[in-house]
Amino acid sequence: MSYLAQADLGGQLGHGSVAPDPHDPMFHAPWERRALALTLAMGATASWNIDMSRAARETVPGYADRSYYDIWITALQSLLMQRDMLHADELLAQRSTRPAPPVQRVLRAADVAGALAAGTPTQRNATVPAAFAVGQTVRTRAHAVPHHSRLPAYAMGRCGVIERIHGMHVWADTHAQGLGEQPQWLYSVAFDAQALWGSEARPDVRVSIDAWQPYLEPA
Amino acid sequence: MHTPHDAHHDGHDHGPADHSELGEMDLRVRALETVLTEKGYIDPAALDALIETYQTRIGPRNGARVVARAWVDPAYREWLRSDASAAIASLGYGGRQGEHMVAVENTPTRHNLVVCTLCSCYPWPVLGLPPTWYKSAPYRSRAVRDPLGVLAEFGVTLPQSTEIRVWDSTAEVRYLVIPQRPLGSDALSEQALAELVTRDSMIGTGVLAPVGRNP
Numbered sequence: 001m002s003y004l005a006q007a008d009l010g011g012q013l014g015h016g017s018v019a020p021d022p023h024d025p026m027f028h029a030p031w032e033r034r035a036l037a038l039t040l041a042m043g044a045t046a047s048w049n050i051d052m053s054r055a056a057r058e059t060v061p062g063y064a065d066r067s068y069y070d071i072w073i074t075a076l077q078s079l080l081m082q083r084d085m086l087h088a089d090e091l092l093a094q095r096s097t098r099p100a101p102p103v104q105r106v107l108r109a110a111d112v113a114g115a116l117a118a119g120t121p122t123q124r125n126a127t128v129p130a131a132f133a134v135g136q137t138v139r140t141r142a143h144a145v146p147h148h149s150r151l152p153a154y155a156m157g158r159c160g161v162i163e164r165i166h167g168m169h170v171w172a173d174t175h176a177q178g179l180g181e182q183p184q185w186l187y188s189v190a191f192d193a194q195a196l197w198g199s200e201a202r203p204d205v206r207v208s209i210d211a212w213q214p215y216l217e218p219a
Numbered sequence: 220m221h222t223p224h225d226a227h228h229d230g231h232d233h234g235p236a237d238h239s240e241l242g243e244m245d246l247r248v249r250a251l252e253t254v255l256t257e258k259g260y261i262d263p264a265a266l267d268a269l270i271e272t273y274q275t276r277i278g279p280r281n282g283a284r285v286v287a288r289a290w291v292d293p294a295y296r297e298w299l300r301s302d303a304s305a306a307i308a309s310l311g312y313g314g315r316q317g318e319h320m321v322a323v324e325n326t327p328t329r330h331n332l333v334v335c336t337l338c339s340c341y342p343w344p345v346l347g348l349p350p351t352w353y354k355s356a357p358y359r360s361r362a363v364r365d366p367l368g369v370l371a372e373f374g375v376t377l378p379q380s381t382e383i384r385v386w387d388s389t390a391e392v393r394y395l396v397i398p399q400r401p402l403g404s405d406a407l408s409e410q411a412l413a414e415l416v417t418r419d420s421m422i423g424t425g426v427l428a429p430v431g432r433n434p
Binding site: 037 | 242244245247248249250251252253254255257258259260261262264265266267268269270272273274277313314315316317318319321334336337338339347348350351352354355356357358359360361363364366367369372373380381382383384385386387388389390391392419424
């Protein structure tokens with residue numbers, strides 16, 4: 001159980017109030033723009049997938065104390081280093097001194113618009129029937145797992161109702177671990193706020209998550 | 220064995236802060252960009268194009284056009300309800316971080332709010348990059364637990380009887396809130412309506428003020 005995800009913040013207390021800023025700049029420093037673009041451009045080399053990126057970000061050491069794009073750039077460095085595409089001494093030297101393992105493709109300026117417009121759809125053709133129907137009550141798995149997963153802790157072991165069926169989608173859990181897409185049915189599951197937070201929650205609030213079928217069992 | 224220096228690897232515009240004192244993060248990111256360019260993994264011109272795209276072309280004006288169309292065109296609204304990805308693509312918006320869209324409509328009795336508690340999932344093709352508060356721990360932790368408290372911090376109060384529906388974007392489905400059409404906007408054109416639609420109203424942290432009255 002060495003996998004420590006630090007990004008699962010839903011329901012945590014003590015983070016203070018939200019500070020909306022109408023003049024919030026898109027980037028707070030020039031390096032943030034480059035960090036965004038570097039991350040997207042390296043993603044386009046197909047050396048890893050988005051779920052591996054999210055896994056790398058949620059396990060960045062000191063997650064809570066880093067700024068958003070610091071998390072991105074630190075995760076990008078570890079994804080590169082894990083694949084021998086980057087070495088710490090090269091960053092110190094600010095030059096490439098080691099062999100560069102080949103990548104599948106390099107994003108060129110002329111291809112940016114097309115690549116963004118294409119995106120990376122995750123829906124796959126349905127190969128099996130969905131196990132659950134809209135309106136059915138389900139229970140989410142009650143335990144954490146030692147790898148990247150997308151069931152928030154606040155919604156573990158809770159009963160909710162299937163509200164939407166989104167088709168079969170690439171399963172983040174296996175995709176992040178390099179175990180393939182293993183598409184699963186994906187559902188919006190809605191919970192009464194009182195089922196999540198107890199009787200202090202208002203009865204007319206409902207919260208949904210999007211959950212892959214393996215997270216769910218009949219209730 | 221590494222690829223030779225690219226002549227243009229240092230030629231892009233880093234902005235006005237270029238020649239002032241560089242912080243630790245500036246240096247880190249510059250070093251990384253230089254090394255990756257030398258390795259032939261990235262084309263700095265593509266980085267410029269990515270930044271330019273999100274600074275000028277992909278942002279909440281796109282979503283505002285979707286909302287305004289839904290307000291004036293009942294058939295479009297129905298399409299948005301049944302297949303938001305296709306309805307939004309018909310206006311030219313789609314792709315990265317908006318591959319699978321769902322539109323959720325606010326009504327006099329129901330208010331929708333969108334969050335990503337696990338990271339910062341957000342419908343980029345229609346809203347652009349997320350604002351800082353959307354990515355922050357306070358919003359991500361509290362939107363699911365105390366949505367009314369969060370709304371109050373945005374200056375939004377709803378009638379007591381309003382049902383609150385929070386959507387936590389935990390997979391690759393992205394949610395766009397269709398806000399209620401402002402009172403007093405009946406005579407406005409679709410284009411004028413689009414100009415009324417705020418980013419926050421499409422996340423659910425804002426509501427639209429009536430037209431023709433002072434706030």
